[in-house]
Amino acid sequence: MSSRLIDIITARDPEVRNRSLDAFCRTASLKELLDECAALEAFRRASDNLYERVRALFFLYAIHRFHLPDKLSPDLTGFGKPVRSLIPYDGYTHLLQRRFEEAIDCFLALQTADGPTEAISSALAEAYHRLGFQTLADQVRRSVRSVRGNQWMFRTGHPMDHPLRVRRELLQRSAEGLFPVLHEATPVRMDLSHSGWSDIFFLGMDFPEGARVLNVSIDLAVHGRDPAPRPPVEAYIRVIDEPLLRLVSVDLGAVAEITNLAEVFDYARDYLGLLKAAIIAAGIIPPGMEGSGERLQDLLARLIPSSRGETGIFSPAGGTKGGTYGLELVSQVNGIPKGSRLAVSTSLLACLIAVCMRATGQTQALTGMLQEHERRLVAARAILGEWLAGSGGGWQDSGGVWPGMKLITGQLAGPDDPEYGISRGRLLPGHHLMGYDEVSADTRERLQKSLVLVHGGMAQDVGPILEMVTEKYLLRSEAEWIGRQKAMGIYDEIVGLLRQGDVRSIGDATTRNFFDPIQTIIPWANNLYTTTLVERAKATFGDDFWGFWMLGGMSGGGMGFIFDPHRRAEAQERLLAMMLATKRELENALPFAMEPVVYDFAINEHGTVAELRTGTEALMSPSYYAFLVPALLKRERYALTHARRAELDRFGAACRTNPALAGMVQTLFDRIIPRADQEDVSQRTLDALLEELGFDRIQHEQIRADLRSGRIGLAQNRLSASTVIEDVYPGDVANCELRIANCESRTMNHESRIMIREFPIPNHQSPITNYGLQALREGRVAVVTLAAGVGSRWTHGAGVVKALHPFCKLGGKHRSFIEVHLAKSRRVGDQVGMPIPHIITTSYLTHEPIRDFLAQRDNYGYTGPLYLSPGRAVGLRLIPMARDLRFAWEEMPQQLLDEQAQKVLESLHAALIGWAQQMGEGNDYRDNVPQQCLHPVGHWFEIPNLLKNGVLAKVLAERPQLETLMLHNIDTVGADVDATVLGQHLASGATMTIEVITRRVEDRGGGLARVDGNLRLIEGMALPHEEDEFKLSYYNSNTMWISIDKLLALFELTRDDLHDAGKIDEAVRAVAARMPTYITLKDVKKRWGHGQEDVFPVAQFEKLWGDMTALPGMTTQYVVVHRLRGQQLKEPAQLDGWLRDGSAAYVESLCAWD
């Protein structure tokens, strides 16, 4: 079968190979697209070329995700049958279990039988996308394993086979009994131009010509805190006289004494995952030992023999009596925060690996710099270590191992490389060190005097961005591909400028790089914080501000600002003040992990360097002792080993004489006798806050008792197993238009109706639309925006106000969710000549930030009535029950991760269950800042709140003609006050009209169902069986039209009662008692140290408005709306697709900006 897309994939001519998929798909018909899909599917199964397969997979993904759904009729499948938008549960299960081929077979079988639908395309897109990335990840993993120098580690499975020995220099104890300490110090890397994220492995391996970075090794100091720049990461290793592995992370304050082999492979058990990965990747505990069941002591005895032979030939059995020695590995990051975009964690991993390799004779020199082939091996091992620990770094991130400035470039795979014949490029790039003849000492000096390095304080997950870059590259999306060419041009320009010594022009080039190609490829690399900082720097320094420079994955964390050298010192001070002020303004809107800092930096011309401390100098760092000595002093002296006692004696002596240890005695004293506990202060604030917010202790204790006794919990959220869950009946859907006409005469058994309409509707002259327009003109409608939440999923528990998050550039500026909603109401209000009242419901977490934000921005220029409805209910989070954690992680279908990442996740789950048990299941969750301990209690309460807090009464007093509320989620950005839906709601006479959308694979969490024959909305967690959800064609968009008077009647209230607080309370309590209470688990971030974040699952309860549809007496109408209108933005990873599939353009078309 001839296929134009296969021709593109297999073309030798780059002109053809780099053609965009989009260009073809835009003009192709549905049939052509389906034919191409069939051809690509056959091709990718048959092709034995890895990159052809992967590109075909990404083409298939993009066709199903972005192009095919547009060609389908909304009411019919591709075969002309009526839509029944279901996804087979079997296929979904395959997807979760990473059986992608089986999932694709299952989805394709349904597509063949019933014709293409939006639902099946969404599922296929997901499966192809994941299979594409899985194929790439597998290849990287294979390459990492097959790098020469790494292979043996996967073959070594028994201590007797262990071929490494600790170098004898490390065994020569001092007279006092101290073992020598081997110390490694490594700079971090900074990239002057990453050339459009070209340091992603997949890119380097497919497009080595385009994979180029300019990478500089630097030392750092926090400006104003540290005396002078020094290598930011350090590692220490020494032999100890105990048969165990002691791992110490000084910066994270963690120590573990490991005596069994399995624990070494348990990465997420504690904060020592990186050290464990280093021990393994360096071959000290080879990866082949995992699961061997052997004893760690035997392995250590083999590794550190107590005596060694002397002659030229050593005996295999000689010198293995041992069994008395172990190793201590220590990591230390010198106060440089996480997320600095300087590859701190990869540099630390490389530093640890280097010191371990030196200690075991895998490098020629024990001390000093490394040789080129050794650096390459350290880099390869660091890649292996990152894969083992389930994290992922870039291909240039070990750059700090090399000295000074270097160009790192992709390399074509040659016949001797394991990648040859599989991928175009090699896994490991080439490094070209730029000598002083290329970049003069003067240029280096001037660069250092111009550049201000900062950490802006934001810490974000760049994982999704790296996936987006890969995907766009493989698809050769037009704009992005042009962007990539531009980025490559700018890279050449920067390298040229550096050779010429023109620092000012470098600033210009890096700025252009950021604002043009980088944001063309990934708009999300920028954010409001960065834009504001750049604008303010320009305004403050004018021509003396030479440019902005984005370091690594995305902006907001590590960033560079280039100034005229004569103003650099001033810029350091003012930039810090600027960042602090801007952070204050935006900290409720954007996820900040820490206070911003300014760095001093110096180019490190040595790369990673080691020294051996022997004799009386054989001590660790001062921070090590500050961390460990208090605990050691609590132990009896006789319980310490000989070497430990000798070390403490030596440390004591050094404290008296060594200037580097000045102040140590005071430090230790403070640690041993802590000052006023920070925790107490925080607990007092939490209690005060609970008091202030009217926390209901009685209800809380009841929930706790119920939770502990098992009356409520995740398993109990579910309806009984005998409940019958069915999809809406086909007949209902088909006859919807008729039913509109006969709505009075033909009601269903549950007084609810379904009608299907697609929005936006072109015909604005229909009577229904006019009916709605009339209501709008008369001011009979108000909007209620639910904004009580803190976007747990949006920021993974960072606790920002989602409503204020400037999530996307629309109309040329970053816009927050609230601004978008107000802009839509402005447009409709302007069109009908009547401003629309807008009510924003808030909670204790979001009220003040939203109030202040709106006040500062003059309500975004919204001239209509704007009200805030403060939440009146608050809950206190609880430590989850281990039972519920197990239910969530073991009983519920879970997304299986890539092999190694899954291992890490399982280890984390075990650790978190241990945490819950240790903290006391069902206890109050208080171990965090107060805002993170409290929780909103679900959106059911938001409507009653309108009654209780008097906002509804106030609105009605100001606009008595008001009769309908359009209620929507903060993240349903496509929902506006549409006259047609309003008209239909009014015409139906229903209490509520609920908008639903056809289901896609990502739409999880319940939907519209017949529950024991009754039509209602049902929450995903209430469904008796997981697979029930896959019977449901429609997903709840949570946009609802509510008739005020009918709803009041349901509460047995009238408008007049809205001034009677007692009556309202009673009415609300009565209805609340009929609503189910769900227990849910939420991820909460706890921040500590320098930008470190832990995520804990905590239990909370909520009541949800959708359950109102099950109330007898509630008449509900359901309308199916277009996805553009009904879809919700739950995760930032959705944004890219949302922008590309036209959703963003649709939203922009609804908005009238201020």
Added chain:
Amino acid sequence: MHITKAVITAAGRNQRTLPMQTLTDRDGAEKSVLAILVEEALSAGIDEIAVVVAPGDEGPYAATVGDHAGRLHFIPQTDPRGYGHAIYCAKPFVGDAPFLHLVGDHLYVSADTQSCAQQLVAVAEAENCAVSAVQATRENLLPYYGTVGGKRVPGRKDLYEIDTVIEKPTPTEAELRLIVPGLRAGHYLCFFGMHVLTPAVMEILESRISETRISESANQRITLSEALAVLATREKYLALEERALRYDVGVKYGLVIAQLALALSGGDREEILTRLVEMLATRELRRGA
């Protein structure tokens, strides 16, 4: 090239009694380890043999070799500066001639009629260059041996041209620098403890020894491997893959194992096997009872 001299190193301070241990050889006669080694050398047509010993060991060693004592030259290593240095001590003995070198704590059991030394010397004479006997060895044993990297000599299955020599390499180094085409994965060519060396080796050792005297501490040990690594860059240097077995008598049970190996490859094979089986059976029967 004609080889008439051999050097046996037996100066290890912790292995001084090993060469004097008595074993029953394949021919049923009782001999010391040193005597067996001397016979190995003689089988290869060697006339003169030097034994490098710790000072004071000359007399006891001479007493253990019986009739061969007259052929031996004992050379004391006064300064224990390593294996390479021990060989270098024999420089006055070998002069400018190539020589066979054996280590004093190993016994070699050939698989065929020719002894190991015979095969090695024959190859060295035919190829007219230094040759080391090597054996394909699993990577877990790398910490015990000098290891060579190189490629097969075209047309020969057992002969390699050596490019690199690394003393006790890590497997990481081995994978990067010592992979030899044709060997099983994770296997490398490790020294067998038997070499034919050329005078160039003595020159290299000499310069290495004088360098370390000047620049480094006197404790610096001189290895043979580093000299051989230099040799590989200077002249043709081959490795002969041995199918024979060698036994280290210096390790725990080393003597017993070596004795069993000798007995099982000699005239008393049947008898020893019968005894072994009998011993096992009796033991198991008693345990069962």
